[in-house]
Every structure is written in structure tokens, then in C-alpha cells.
Amino acid sequence: xxxxxxxxxxxxxxxxxxxxxxxxxxxxxxEKRLCREVGRAIVDYNMIEEGDKVMVCVxxxxxxxxxxDILLKLKARAPIHFDIxxxxxxxxxxxxxxxxxxxxxxELGVAFHIENQDTYSIxxxxxxxxxxxxxxxxxxxxxxxxRVADELGATKVALGHHRDDMLQTFFLNMFFAGKLKSMPPKxxxxxxxxxxxxxxxxxxxxxxxxxxxHREFPxxxxxxCGSQENLQRKQVGEMLRxxxxxxxGRVENMFTALQNVVPSHLLDGTRHDFKGLxxxxxxDEDGDKAFDAxxxxxxxxxxxxxxxxxx
Numbered sequence: 001x002x003x004x005x006x007x008x009x010x011x012x013x014x015x016x017x018x019x020x021x022x023x024x025x026x027x028x029x030x031e032k033r034l035c036r037e038v039g040r041a042i043v044d045y046n047m048i049e050e051g052d053k054v055m056v057c058v059x060x061x062x063x064x065x066x067x068x069d070i071l072l073k074l075k076a077r078a079p080i081h082f083d084i085x086x087x088x089x090x091x092x093x094x095x096x097x098x099x100x101x102x103x104x105x106x107e108l109g110v111a112f113h114i115e116n117q118d119t120y121s122i123x124x125x126x127x128x129x130x131x132x133x134x135x136x137x138x139x140x141x142x143x144x145x146x147r148v149a150d151e152l153g154a155t156k157v158a159l160g161h162h163r164d165d166m167l168q169t170f171f172l173n174m175f176f177a178g179k180l181k182s183m184p185p186k187x188x189x190x191x192x193x194x195x196x197x198x199x200x201x202x203x204x205x206x207x208x209x210x211x212x213x214h215r216e217f218p219x220x221x222x223x224x225c226g227s228q229e230n231l232q233r234k235q236v237g238e239m240l241r242x243x244x245x246x247x248x249g250r251v252e253n254m255f256t257a258l259q260n261v262v263p264s265h266l267l268d269g270t271r272h273d274f275k276g277l278x279x280x281x282x283x284d285e286d287g288d289k290a291f292d293a294x295x296x297x298x299x300x301x302x303x304x305x306x307x308x309x310x311x
Contacts (some may be wrong), residue, residue, distance in 0.1 A: 006079060027214055027224065030207060030210055031211075033207065034066070034203060034211060035070055035073055035074060037202040037203050038067075038070045038071070038200065038202070038203065040306050041185060041201045041202045042197075042199060043184045045185045047185070047197040048078075048082050048156060048195045048197070048199075049082070050080040050082070051081065051082065053152070054082055054083065054084050054085070054154065054155070054157075054158050055087050055145075055148070055149050055152060056071060056084055056086050056158045056159065057088075057157065057158060057159055058112075059089075060100065060102065060220030061219065062212035062219060063160035063205075063208055064159075065212060065217040065219075066211050066217075067200055068084075068086055069091070069211070069217075071084060071158070071199060072110065075146065085112065085154065086105050086110050086112040086113075087112065087114075087145065087148055088101045088114050088115070089119075089141055089148075090114055090117070091141070092120045092121065094120070099221060100218050100220055104217075104218055113148065115145050119137060119141065119144070123136050124200055132231060134231070134233075143166070146189055146191055149194055150193070154194075156194075156195050156197050157194050157196045158194060160198075161201070162200040162203045162204070163201065163203055163205070163255055164251075164260065165184070165256070166182060166183045166238055167255055167258075168236045168240065168252065170182040170254075171236045171239070171240075172233060172236055175232075180196060180268075183209070184198075185198050185201035204251075236263070
């Protein structure tokens with residue numbers, strides 16, 4: 001068990017015992033929080049139903065390990081029956097330790113399938129050196145996983161994206177694509193044949209980091225895209241982390257905002273009938289408040305982190 005919340009080295013004797021108890025309590029609280037948040041997301045979006053066979057996509061990263069770990073815990077106490085099969089796509093990246101995941105999953109006692117497909121060579125051949133590989137890699141991986149889901153008879157495909165991934169996607173779309181769009185917690189796949197779920201939708205990345213340290217998952221780094229330090233997603237991720245450090249609660253509020261959309265107070269005429277609006281004579285609590293005094297000071301909260309995106 002790793003002392004991830006203790007900055008100073010423990011001293012011998014009573015202090016050591018006290019620190020150990022503190023670590024144990026904090027770890028127990030973390031586990032309860034992870035189970036609670038994953039369970040809440042499953043219920044809120046009806047992610048898993050009676051008789052489902054959930055294909056849990058395990059990449060070898062902390063997020064997918066944690067997702068599998070928590071789903072197995074919830075399966076043991078859930079009021080419904082569902083099955084889990086872990087699936088890894090071995091993309092034949094040079095140096096990929098292909099023995100790690102089969103060994104870990106076998107010891108865990110969970111049903112699993114390793115799919116071997118050389119997408120690495122395709123990506124390296126098609127994408128020029130120095131360009132972002134994530135887009136093509138993701139599309140290739142997605143198509144293969146959907147096929148595997150068919151072959152295994154999976155009714156749900158579980159991906160390990162967490163709360164911070166969803167917020168990063170929202171800002172990436174807003175900054176670079178001109179869209180208010182994020183990652184949905186549940187969706188129908190591109191081919192229309194599968195239901196894709198994200199059980200970690202409510203989970204903060206920092207909690208997954210701590211859980212991975214505690215559980216000592218055998219992390220496998222992605223050498224294909226993990227070395228691309230200038231990715232826009234990394235920049236936005238750093239912006240969110242700086243906000244979290246400087247303005248506690250801001251990230252949580254932004255995520256809550258994704259669940260409280262008011263189309264009548266945006267500008268999309270396809271989502272709200274602005275042209276057809278008529279005065280009804282009925283007061284509306286959510287009506288025009290453009291002239292109300294703001295309840296927050298935008299200038300004082302101007303984020304220095306946005307400078308990360310400049311230059």
C-alpha cells in the first residue's frame with residue numbers, strides 16, 4: 001500500500017502506526033468514493049442492465065485497470081446479474097510487453113480476450129513523422145473493438161474515459177472545432193450496433209492516479225502516442241489542472257454545467273426556436289436576466305492557465 005497522501009517520511013514507533021492507520025482510512029474512503037461514483041453513473045444513465053455482457057476495454061493504462069477493478073467490485077454486490085469480459089487490443093507497438101496483461105488478468109480470475117492487430121504499422125505508414133497519430137489510431141482501434149464485441153456477444157462496450165477526459169474534450173471542441181460538445185457517458189456506436197458506456201464519467205483523474213498507486217497496477221505506457229508532448233489535449237489538461245489548483249471547485253462546477261444545459265440561453269437555432277418565439281404574458285424564472293448584476297467577478301477569475309494555449 002503506497003503512502004500517496006503523506007509528504008513527510010514517517011518516524012518510528014507510534015508515529016508509524018498513526019500514519020499507517022491514516023493511509024488505511026484514506027484508502028478505504030477512496031475505494032468507497034470510486035464505487036459510489038461509478039455506481040451513480042451506472043444508475044443515472046442506465047449503463048448496465050440485467051443479463052448484460054460487458055466488454056471492458058483494457059489498454060494497460062491506469063484508467064482502464066481501475067474501471068475493471070471497480071466494476072468487478074460492483075458486480076459482486078449488484079442487485080442484478082451481469083457478466084464481464086476484459087478485452088485488450090495488442091496493436092504491435094515495438095517493445096509492447098505482451099505478457100503483462102494476460103498474466104494480470106489470469107491472476108485476477110476474469111474472463112479475457114487478447115486481440116492481436118498490427119495497427120501500429122498502419123499508423124506509422126500513413127501519418128507523417130511528427131503529426132498527431134491519435135485520430136487514425138482511435139478509428140482503427142474502435143472498428144476492431146466493435147467487431148470483437150460482436151464475436152464475443154457483448155451487449156455493452158465499456159471505455160475508461162473519466163470526468164477530466166470529458167471536460168478536456170468539451171474545451172477542445174470549443175477552442176478548436178467551434179462546437180459545444182463533449183464525450184457522452186452512454187452512446188450508440190458509429191455502426192449503430194453497440195451501446196458504448198463510460199462508467200468512470202463521474203470520477204476525477206486524481207482519484208484514479210491514487211487508486212492505481214495503491215493497487216500497484218502493472219501500467220503499460222503507450223509508446224505510439226504517449227510521447228507526443230505537444231498535443232492540444234495535453235495543453236487543455238494542464239489548463240484544467242491549474243484551475244483545480246488555483247480555484248478549488250471550479251472543475252466540479254464546469255462538469256456539473258455539462259449536465260445543466262439551457263438551450264434557450266445559447267445561440268443554436270436548431271436546439272431552440274428563436275424565430276418562433278412569442279410573448280405569452282407568463283413570467284419565466286429562467287427568462288432574460290441579461291441586465292442582472294453578475295454574481296461573480298469574471299476579471300478577478302481570469303485564468304492564467306489560458307496562456308498555456310498561446311504561443
